[in-house]
Amino acid sequence: MNNVNEPVYEPSGPAPIRRLQESLINRIAAGEIIHRPASALKELLENSLDAGATAIRVTVKDGGLKLLQIQDNGCGIRQSDLPILAERFTTSKLSTFSDLSKLTTYGFRGEALASISHVAHLSVVTKTKTSACAHKAHYSDGKLVPAQPGQSEEPKPCAGNDGTTITIENLFFNTPTRLSALRNTSDEYARILDVLTKYAIHNAKVSFSCKKAGSSSPDLSTPSASTTRQAIKMLYGHSIEKDLLQATVNESANNSKVWSSEVYFTSANYQAKKMIFLLFINSRLVESSRIKRAIENVYSGILPKGAAPFVYLSIKIDPRSVDVNVHPTKKEVHFLDEEEITTQICDSLQAKIAEGSHSRVFEYQTLLTGEIEAPSQRNDKKRKGVPTESETAIDEDQDDTQASGSGIKKVQPRHKVRTSLKDRTLDSMFPVANPSQIDGETSSLKSKEKTEVRSKDIKESECFLTSVTRLRSRIAKGKHKLLTEILEKHTFVGIADINRCLSLIQYSTKLYLVNHAALAEELFYQLGLRQFGDFSRLKLEPPPSLHELIKIAVDAEETSEETTLSKSEIVDRIVGILQSRRPMLSEYFSLNISEDGLVQSLPLLLRDYTPNLDKLPLFLMRLGPQVNWMSETECFESFLRELAYFYIPGPTIIEPIPNISGDDIEEDEAGSKAERWQIQHILFPTMRRYLAAPKSLLDRDVVQVANLPDLYKVFERC
Template sequence: MNPEPAYEPPAPAPIRRLQESLINRIAAGEIIHRPASALKELLENSLDAGATTIRVTVKDGGLKLLQIQDNGCGIRQSDLPILAERFTTSKLSTFSDLSKLTTYGFRGEALASISHVAHLSVVTKTRTSTCAYKALYADGKLVPAQRGQSEEPKPCAGNDGTTITIENLFFNTPTRLSALRNASEEYARILDVLTKYAIHNPKVSFTCKKAGSSSPDLGTPSASTVRHAIKMLYGPSIEKELVQVMVKEDTKHEESWSSEVYFTNANYQAKKMVFLLFINSRLVESSRIKRAVENVYTGILPKGTAPFVYLSLRVDPRSVDVNVHPTKKEVHFLNEEEITTQICDALQAKIAERSHSRVFEYQVRTLLTGGESSNQRNDKKRKEAPTEMHITNSEDQVEGPSSVSGPKKIYSHNKVRTSLQDRTLDSMFPVVNPSQIGKGPADSHSSSQPQHRSKEVKESECFLSSVTNLRNRIVKGKHKLLTEILEKHTFVGIVDVDRCLSLIQHSTKLYLVNHGALAEELFYQLGLRQFGDFSRLKLEPPPSLRELVKIAVDVEEISHETNLSKPDIVDRITEILSSRRAMLSEYFSLNISEDGLVQSLPLILRDYTPNLDKLPLFLMRLGPQVKWTSELDCFESFLRELAYFYVPGPIAIDGCILNTTDKETVEDLAGGKAERWQIQHILFPAMRRYLAAPKSLLDVDVVQVASLPDLYKVFERC
């Protein structure tokens, strides 16, 4: 056998100098990670220029367009040729200047890096120049706007300050571009950067909007305060729980420092901590400082919740190393641990001064209710197997000491009443089926539960395009959330019959609804659903159409715009309805005999009887309110009037409720009890099954009055 050849290492590859364009792209990738990092660099340049107004315009999350306009000092025309070259800056001249930096930018890499991965243009004007100048850059150098033209900056119109436009970011780095296709996420990051700088610079007005949008997504006024900026950008719920503290140590040595902290007290809770850290006005991140601040709230806030903290720290520039991260995201400074400890001690003392420990409150509450304290539970756990579930706050999820399988406990503030047999308002004042009124106790008891005998209301077959269009309108106008609330609601009780107010529950929320408005929409939709195929409600003996109309007209006030007398109006309405007897009978089952007797009415919902005292008003309104000349309008307006007739409640004419007897007496009558029974056991179940609720009902007819988790929060803080 031939011996195997001895292993020989590969020959060393030659070392080559990289091309300048590749070097610049590598460097640009370290500085510009995404549109938000480019914005941060330009934002700091604008603040260094003394700008008091900064406007940002974004398209496609900053990938297509990112423009920042300020009213700062501007850039001199003579500096424009080297503006986008690497390491060109007005902040440094010697290495020793690094030890006393008080500005944001200093290395001159931001615009250079951007010019290598995007199309960059600059329009700038100083206060002493007579016009603005526009320059275009690519790979750090001036380029002409069009072929054949000079690359020199061109004079143009412009305001004092600088406008920098970045287009097609990462157009020549497809890998980076493909990783940033989520424009909404990138825009959210841009808003986050602007929000943080707007809080730290309340004297500067910030505006951010999407290209083509007329209204900004972020806008802050100038001449504001940090507290007001926090309120505007993070909401009043944070601002009202804010506590401010100043911590400083003034000495003649370089260790002197000062800090200003705005932080929330124990009453504020959020799922995620918001921590804004500025060191010498530079937005930075520090996991050590953040972790120390989080430890302050341990034992104060429930597990799973976090505070809001804004910390502005000023230290001697000579003790800070700002050049430790390519994007200046981190800084190092002397005595970091000691300074952090003093700040956290001050926060803890202030929180203790403003509020009691939540842990103490929960232990006391547990003891007062006869439960076990946390110490007792811990002792018990040491002796027994860890099977007991426990909570740290009313908003926490149930946690076990280990991943023990089994059903999770549901706490009171998350319990949802789903049984229709649970107690309602009327359970305190029983309302029985009106058909049982006058029977013995045993009979009444046997029928106290609602009897669901209602047949399904089937949709009739109709080939009229007008009816099809009206049915399609209902489907298109359906509000999904409101319809879901009505489909899955639990009836609580009637609050006021005359004002048509009732309470319903959905999930952990309580709603006050105008059941009259809901019923009117329900009956309209049911009438349209049964068009041409109504059941009949026979009237025996049949009343006279003319007499019914006359009753309503006599009560009604006649408008001054008409010259007709009341008898003339009665004749006119009677003639209109009599001449359309065939159509009313065929489509709506409203039968009027040849001699003018009303024989039957359309029955919209089985087991539900309308208030026949409103029949004169219904027939009178058919004359002037129904648009008889147009098929679609005629059907729609007639069904609206029919729905209004079916709505429960007293008779109202000209906004006045007509009561012929004392209110207390009416409430005792069987008719009043029957109406309440119909509302609860017929009307609301029908809404649950058939009503496609339109959005218009949300305006005034459905109002949330309580939320169980919110109520527990209120009780918890009392």
């Protein structure tokens, strides 16, 4: 018996051949070009660069699946061209087949916007320099469609700047299989940032920015008129820039260059876990496994096993020698004399690396635990019977040997977790210059014990609001197990840089550098959500004026060109917003404001921790524009985010510091000590108990800087 799902063919003859519908043909073609949001972005970026844009801004929502918007200041699109803009094979860059042999632009087939219109809702706002106003058009399946049912599909005049803004909404809404395969929005957003990073390096004179919808600050931002080296440093970090080499390789014939290349690559001092390889051929971002393997072979004899370099390679070649039409997404190109060109480039790289091999640098720390023991002190120890450090190390090795001989499994030194009875921190490793410091450390330890004794559990309040329940479950779902475990079981090492909010913690045999301000912001947000509707109050005596506090913050801010309101009008509007919501702020958040405009109390998120009240004007000012008062869920979330931002450690940046006297310096030092104590003895212990760390903290706020087994490997090579 046949399976009902199997196709049944008539035995009388072959099935007839039918012509596919035009809409089905276009949707199949769209699937070849637009694989994911990042591929759509690549096509539109190239269009913006072809239009001569010097500034490109990208806005993303849900990894580009809900919203992907690209705004540029290029030459724009003429109104007369809008009706056929999204049709297939409509382009301004080709007229005859012979034009392919002299192509110098990114795009040429005219399939990008057409493909996008078949798998998403597409809208375009564009204005040329000569037109009086901008025009907005909507597209579906390659044709103009009305913005609303019953309206005309003709492009509508609207306000707009010179250039083009393309908005893609609900990508793959009509291809559910493709959409279900791209549900991980964080991965899609990472791919978008990767594409933008590569184009920002190659087009260093163009300003790029990318941010998530609703975010106040971009995740990627580059200035215009910078150099390639500056762009690499800004986007890939100082660790690459300091080991970056440059080479220019070319070949000339008959007083003209046949081809030329520019390469930025790292020396033998730089070692990454994965190779970063950026390849541009005639300014087109492409991939070539042959060129990549050849460059990997150059580094194979230089870097240790498992290490990889950074390489940016740009090749300029006669367009007549390049075939750009070998891949639907222009991902690959073929060009003449590829093997010979690759060989010359690799030889140049090898020679350049060899020149700097004699100056290979190893960074190390000369002083780790205080003053170096003098020979006289070592002799005194021997006379008194106290073992020296070298003798102690030998005793440890002997203990390991005896343990292995007695049948107990020996633990290699590289896997031992070194601990101390005193739990030493960075501060304890420096020599004591003043005996009073010893008393200070002793008293701080006693204070720590008292704090831990009197600290109470922070109970979760009972709240039956759907919005709060949804926000709490979102935290539980977004919890990263390993990062949370690291914070639960960490040992605090010390504050590395108080101004940059960097601290060191140890977990097992690994050392991590963390941004304690970012961790604290997430902690305070979760504590606020945990205590929603049941906050303790931080009373202000005497209560300050709400209007005066907001006026201080507004006066310190630069007025945006987008608003026509004066500063006094902005102050009045924010005060009005907060005054009208006094009952809700008091009931849910314990933020009490009197009828005559006095701030009587603030929510207290953590006992024994006092926020920097110098930031109170900024906090109150931001509540006006940054909180979404129209949606319950977004209102609660954005308010708690602002409250967490107010609570994080660090100084205010509202206004510059005036001339500082000696008394001011002493007060600042005292404030710094108090802040350090709060970070070590209150913040980090609270993180151990309550922080459900999200994966987003791994992007830039938690970095592993050392691992004991890896350090042993380094010294073995030395």
